[in-house]
Amino acid sequence: MISSSASSRRIRDIVELRMRLRKKGERYGEQDMLAEEYLETRRPPPFRAMTEMMIVPPVCPRLRRAEFMQEGGALSLRDPLGGSIVSLEIHEALVASQLDGERSAREIARVVSESLPVEVSEAQVLDLVGRLSSAGFLDDARGREEERSARDALMSNPIRSAAHAGAVYPADQAACRDFFESMLQDPSRGSGEPPAPPLALISPHIDYARGRSVYASLWSRAKEAAISADRVVIIGTSHAGGERPLVLTRKAFETPLGLLPLDTDLVDGLIAECGEPSVDDELIHRLEHSIELQLPFVQRILGQEEVPIVPILCGSIHSAVHQGDRPEGEDTIREAAEIARTVLGAAPGRTLWIAGVDLAHVGMHFGDGPEPLSDDDLEKVRDRDRVLLDGVLRGDSERLTDHLLEDGDARRICGYAPIWLLLQATGHPKGELVSYGCAVDPRRTQAVSFAGAMLYEKGSTTSE
Template sequence: MDGVRYPAVAGSFYPSGRALIEMLEEFFSDLGEEGNERRITAGVAPHAGYVFSGYTASRTYKAIFEDGLPETFVILGPNHTGLGSPIAVYPAGKWRTPLGDVEVDAEIAKAIAKLSGIADLDELAHRYEHSIEVQLPFIQYLAKRAGRAVKIVPIALGIQDEETSEDLGKAVFEASRELGRDVVVIASTDFMHYGPMYGYMPFRARADELPHRIKEWDFRVIRRILDFDVRGMFRELREMNHTMCGPGGVGTAIVYSRLAGALEAELLHYTTSYEVSRSTEAVVGYASIVMRR
């Protein structure tokens, strides 16, 4: 290994080259000036193809930029590949995208793994996983706009439950406090996955009604997130047999935010893939959320 994690989904989930910059410029066409309030403790952003969810993800990062970029983004995403440790903190090195390299904050990565009772320092879980990689171009674009570098701590979750959320949320908070690091947690998740391609159709609806029905189901979960209610979120997911893919990261963001003094959460944008694809074979919900002190 040369210390670089190479892109696994550039050119598929998001463009490479000039097309990526043009897409980001379009997403951030309404971007304001970088702020210095630093009230935002965490954000939720989707990780599908940019054509479907990129605008929604950009709303999270726009809010963070206008609030003030942190030193380090701790980014938690689901492990879709099954490789590596169930709770895998990327230890050190750089992650590469078509926009360049982002440095891993090795110091806080090691501290999180040490303070956690369940996390391991592990690269393998991240090698082909897209859920964290797709967040990086947003961060890189805004860091360049601000004229400074930021670091990342990628954490891939193969286990997602209340206990994992509590453990990691506390570990991230304690590590950031111990090192005096200014941190924002990013929970990378999509919401309901509906349709024959996913083998999940808990209700039937006409094509034109489907986005509204999916939104109703997703909002049962989103309401719990906005209330900082980790156990309530997982209870709703179990009761509905919901197909949200990254609840552990969201739970971690809530726990960290509570400890960091967050008082409010806001839903910034919601959409579904149907708005773009018009396909009922596979429909996914996407939400942008931030949590603030």
């Protein structure tokens, strides 16, 4: 049996070795590899099995891929690949958001303490890092093993199963049908049919509890558009990122209402033009909700008819704006948008396009500072959203990008990439706003805004 002091010394030795490697400029992944090779030649044989089971927090921990969520007043972090969930306090959510692989626990504690009315210690940061590592959230050996397991599970199934049924909406088929029918018949949705069949919809991807009124208003007016479609192209935000502009999948999607077949000809065409690497990040589709939350509306409106879908997640498009650039200025993004336009635009019949997006994400939950959101803060968000939506409804993708570049995407518009790609691929159609909402949690630690809109073919009276 190895004493606890011996274990502590071993952990300290690993940490000190990684620090020396980091000072030499080695990358994080190379630090791990070199440290493991070094220790493999130096650790006593009886100690080996024990060290392999120990969780050794990296010097500068990095969150692998994660999605921050809120249900009621509770905060949590979900692994969008493996499905693990860790509950968080507010200060822990801020700590997690700082795990970028560049800062030590001490540096993170200092940064977070400056943003909160209470002090966060280095020990608290390390405690959270240990919990996240145990759950597979960090870019370390355990996290990579979790990702491999999730990938194997996905690849063994030709169908992408509903990931949010039973949590965001009912898993029982009859209950699910009634749930969406009640939204489509909601008296608060307003009245009136669209003046022409819309080419595209901008729909929220926030949970139905918070976004119900906007979902209901949009989809109750979009019935004819869905019924007359020969296929549905759904472009969603990838909350887990992605290495390439388009994250594609060869899997059909399933909800409690049934199976939505894939338009295999179009998906194969996209993959042929984008290359096989466009499906390398297919695992991201497994738990992503931005596409899934559109599907039951399509199914409920269509009834027993099966209309094929083309699911697309936007991976690296938003990163261009975060670097202060325009996406069309990067060859891979510009080419991906052109491929989407030519391949999907050449399809026979009528295509309904859907962008599953939310807008602003503000408040201390997202790192905006220690004070709760005031009425003035929320009104500023709504004012800026109106400016953004005005550009979108004019079909102006350049103005949309300008809006984010003006303030460095201060409101964290997570729907930017799908909207940009939609406008590029459909020829910059104009449209109308159907409904807008802004969900604020009771403690005013966060606000998320969203909208429902319809875009129309050029030449229709609504797009003039």
